Amino acid sequence: MNPEFQRNLWLEASPRRIAWAGVSLALVYGIALLAAPDYPSGRTEALGWTGGAVFVLCAWIWAARAAGSSVLGEIADRTWDFQRLSALDPWAMTWGKLLGASSLAWMCGLTGLALATVAGAGRDPRMAFWGVLSMLAAAVLLQAVSMGAALIGVRKARAEGRAARPSGVIGGLVIGGFLLVSAAGSAGFQRGAGIAGLSTLLHTGGEVEWWGVVAPGQPFRALALTAFAGWALAGAWRLMRLELQMRNAPLTWPAFLVFLALFIGGFAYPAGGMMAALLAGALAVALCAYAAGFAEPADRVRLRQFAGAAAARDFSRAAPLAPSALAPVVLAAVLVIAALVSPRHAGAEISLQDVWQALALIAFVVRDLGVIALFRFGPRPQRGDFGAVVALALFYAAGAILGHSVGGDTGGAVFAPLPGAPLVSLVSGVVQAAIAWWLAAKRIRAPEVSAAA
């Protein structure tokens, strides 16, 4: 048996804890039965709803928390170095923690899922299958994301010379998720990106049109969730490899970005064709560049090593050291360029304005990454994330107000890549990106203080 899984079982699923969990579940289901409506299928439905709620509480929330704690708890208990020295391979460590730390939560949750499935199968067996798959995939996704966030938190904290804390990781996850959902989930963004069809994915009964194929919503959602759960597991595994001092070839992350671009682009394709699909994919990938900019440890030594290896054209050494924001920026640029040269409807010829606008978008993404680097490599890296968010908000919000009040659309285009004056946005973006990266590079190259730790 996987020793990590076994150790977690010893700690989490001891006979006493299982017995207490059994008693608690019996009480919950007993109360549900007592409170069930008095008609023939009432009890089955009540148990089904209660089971569903138990599964959500246990397998989604409790298990996700346990998965994150399986890493952060080791940090707090000072046992993480002991684990990093183990001979376990990263995948064994990953699944041993994911499944072992949440073993009791899964036991409890699966009782609920079984009841919910029985209740659902009585109504529509096929839909019940897709529903179960969705529930399971979402549970795995949440757990893998939680563990991944914990591993990111550990690496960031180490680079910043502090200990990772659960509150910091949860806070980062919540704020990051909020910002991502606010940006990608807003109706304005979806309309602008031509991916309004994405919202149908959230509705149970609707149909989804993806790359021109119309599919029922629930199976599509279940398969999409399963795919993302797989990617989240791969991400947690790759992060675990880094924690165990192994090097990652730059394959999985770019592969995920391509998958994401294809997934998002598929929703834009029916309405806007290939150009819209490529642009929507580019926007999604660009968002990943921001996420990577914040998630990667502010490790100036690693960046210097990357720069040194790249300058020496030692690309096999440089590739594993490459900043993770690099791949999405390059891919986003490729997708934007591909969008510009992609086949389009008759009469919709590409204009020079379109080219300026596309390049301005890329320039501002690069500028923003420079601002993030500037703050995160500052003298107080612990406050770098917050400082970068505030700075970007000021650049876009206050800059837009100032720009518009002084120079209308042209003034506004100085501070954001606006279609009204794309050439102004491009020039401004390039200048700002150069300044931001010049300042960031100075901090990254900052000379060491000649003192020992």
Next chain:
Amino acid sequence: MIEVTDVIYDYPAMRALHGIGFTVDAGAVLALVGPNGAGKTTLMRCMAALDSHTEGHIRIAGLDTQDDPRAVHAAIGYLPDFYGLYEELSVRRALTYAARSRGVSEADAPAAVQLAAERVQLADRLDARAGELSRGLRQRLAIGQTIVHRPRVLLLDEPAAGLDPEARRSLSDLILKLTSEGMTIVVSSHILAELEDYSTRMLMIRDGRVAGGGVVAAGAGARDGERVAVTFADPPPDLAERLTALGVAVETIDGDDAVIAAPAGEDDSALLGRLMAAGLRVRSFQPARRTLEDAYLAEVKR
């Protein structure tokens, strides 16, 4: 067994190690000494392949810590200065997990656990919960977890910190026993007395640099050149002259006690024989040992 070459380690805002280099032979016990903040822990973590040095190379048992960190992990045992235990696990389960997670097969694990428990004198407490152990016993369990897979190299960072004299003696005995079985051990401490009993070599680190002349013989069993401490019974008044006439260099004479240096190439028994043949009554004859403190102070003066 351990080769460290020009190792530089940078923290985000400062350089912690400035081109450290040394080698340690198989079977040696190296005392890594230096004041707090000298860079000992950073060096240990780089040697354990837990942190990546910025420049230079570290090879442990022939394995490069950056090219093959996982193989280094399997070859070593490392006990950090601040360690934790799985408080809710029994000693047996803690050792079993340590053994299994370090590559000991399921079939071999019980024997490995028993052996490790016996070595750290916890065989009678296998069913006790780790959280119930005293500080000294916790230290023993931590060391037991570190050696349960029989590593070739053992790195101990301040292992005796906070231990009572009895526990320190147990630790010394254990380290001597492991050394006799061929294990190469590096022990860091800023308290020299802790290391005196078992160290055979010393390396001083100061401000992230090797201080003095690198790895030197010191501590347990290390002879201080050709110097011999001799106590005479009723020494004659012209003792110094008679010793000089025998070709022996006299370093000090204090009453009955003298420190002399044997002529180059002459072994101790021959020298003792010549002293007695010359009519000098020798009450004790002890080759001088070089303590860690002697070595440390000598290195400081370099």
